[in-house]
Amino acid sequence: MRLEILGDAENPELDEIFQVKLQDAKYEYLRLVYPYNPEIEELPNDRAKSWQTKCAIEMYNLMEDGAYTQYSENGLQWTRSRAGLSADLLNELPPSKAGVPK
Numbered sequence: 001m002r003l004e005i006l007g008d009a010e011n012p013e014l015d016e017i018f019q020v021k022l023q024d025a026k027y028e029y030l031r032l033v034y035p036y037n038p039e040i041e042e043l044p045n046d047r048a049k050s051w052q053t054k055c056a057i058e059m060y061n062l063m064e065d066g067a068y069t070q071y072s073e074n075g076l077q078w079t080r081s082r083a084g085l086s087a088d089l090l091n092e093l094p095p096s097k098a099g100v101p102k
Helices: 002-006 015-033 044-066 088-092
Strands: 071-073 076-078
Touching: 002 015, 002 044, 015 071, 044 088
Parallel strands: none
Antiparallel strands: 071 076
């Protein structure tokens, strides 16, 4: 995240904010993929961790852009869906794991 956002992998300036966003992204993944199993607390694999990082970056960027659902100006259009995340990011998720609600 440091390299993507700050352009410097050695700069610890925003590490506390990054940690919060990574934690939020982790729970967003678990909420969307395992909606009926709140006991799952850890991400299952490296693909999930990669999604977590991309989601955390997007959540960080939303802090300044806002979680708009639709915005259009001068021919440009932005749309966000659930939780303010982009449809592209949400489409990367595996299907939700079915189960019996407890």
